[in-house]
Amino acid sequence: MADLRLALEDRGLSSQAISLIVRGVPNYSQWKLWKKWCLDNSLLIFTSCSVDEFEYFDATVQLVHFLANRTSAGFSAGDLGSCRSAVSTVISCLFNCASLSDSPQVSRLFMGFSKDKPSQPRWSIEDDAWNPGLIIDYWMSQPDNSHLSTAELGYKSWSLFGAACWPRCSDVARLVRSSVRVDDAGWLRFRYKGTKELKFPILSQEMSIPAEAHSKVCPATAVTDYIARTKDFLHDDRVWCSIRPLHGAFHRLDTKGDSLRRWMRLVMTRAGVPAHWTGGSIRMAASSRAADLGADPAWIMKIGRWSSWSMWNRFYNRSGCRHGPASTSA
Numbered sequence: 001m002a003d004l005r006l007a008l009e010d011r012g013l014s015s016q017a018i019s020l021i022v023r024g025v026p027n028y029s030q031w032k033l034w035k036k037w038c039l040d041n042s043l044l045i046f047t048s049c050s051v052d053e054f055e056y057f058d059a060t061v062q063l064v065h066f067l068a069n070r071t072s073a074g075f076s077a078g079d080l081g082s083c084r085s086a087v088s089t090v091i092s093c094l095f096n097c098a099s100l101s102d103s104p105q106v107s108r109l110f111m112g113f114s115k116d117k118p119s120q121p122r123w124s125i126e127d128d129a130w131n132p133g134l135i136i137d138y139w140m141s142q143p144d145n146s147h148l149s150t151a152e153l154g155y156k157s158w159s160l161f162g163a164a165c166w167p168r169c170s171d172v173a174r175l176v177r178s179s180v181r182v183d184d185a186g187w188l189r190f191r192y193k194g195t196k197e198l199k200f201p202i203l204s205q206e207m208s209i210p211a212e213a214h215s216k217v218c219p220a221t222a223v224t225d226y227i228a229r230t231k232d233f234l235h236d237d238r239v240w241c242s243i244r245p246l247h248g249a250f251h252r253l254d255t256k257g258d259s260l261r262r263w264m265r266l267v268m269t270r271a272g273v274p275a276h277w278t279g280g281s282i283r284m285a286a287s288s289r290a291a292d293l294g295a296d297p298a299w300i301m302k303i304g305r306w307s308s309w310s311m312w313n314r315f316y317n318r319s320g321c322r323h324g325p326a327s328t329s330a
Helices: 002-010 015-023 028-040 056-072 077-095 104-116 133-140 150-165 219-229 258-271 279-292 297-304 309-315
Strands: 187-190 207-210
Touching: 028 056, 028 077, 056 077, 056 104, 077 104, 133 150, 133 258, 150 207, 150 219, 150 258, 150 279, 187 219, 207 219, 207 297, 258 279, 279 297, 297 309
Parallel strands: none
Antiparallel strands: 187 207
């Protein structure tokens, strides 16, 4: 291992840089699981003793064995993905090689896992969706935007935006502030950056939602008012910012979306939504409500950014048209 570190240092990477690369992995806890598994099985943590001896195929095989071990330990598909990402990020960064995640061996393992343990809906399919109209009713009972605190305006703008276009929390944390505008027809137009279906952090296709007739609960008005209120925050061109200052400044929310889930759940609690529904369930509840109101399936797929009707129908749909067409093109 010392020889490997020396070789990497010869390429311009100091021991400190290597440690920072490892600790900078988003799923660092999963990297520690990899490290323990390698040590328990007398395997090299970085899959090679030196840069010259590194073999991409051997590294992928070692990763596959690790992931297979995780499946027997009861890991979910999401946990496996985090493990894969952590190991692949470190190895590809240190050895300047292709991502281990893209290797045929790793891809086949995930395909086999998905067939052996297919994904299941997060909530029981027999559960009726909660009514997102409760959020509208709650904000109707509150003061106008100008009389709300910045934190309350943040809760309001995000919860109304979430009820209007059903984004993933991780996506909406990447909503590009400079792309948000209201056109002459009153539609709120916006774009995301670096979303899940995009491998690289590029701008997604522009999307839009109509402004509501009642200005008090209009998502477009709430979002633009919040953007104006927080223009001097360190938002990094993202829309929503933390409600607590860090070193005297307000920064953008974490892109993992955890804070936005908490924000939504807080509003749901105020509105009387049962506690077993999480903040992320707005995606299911609002899209199901739209289907009940007769929204076009293609529009539902576009706004919610689902790949197919069958996928939405299987995992999210709690509307009266649950047993609609098995699949349809978005």
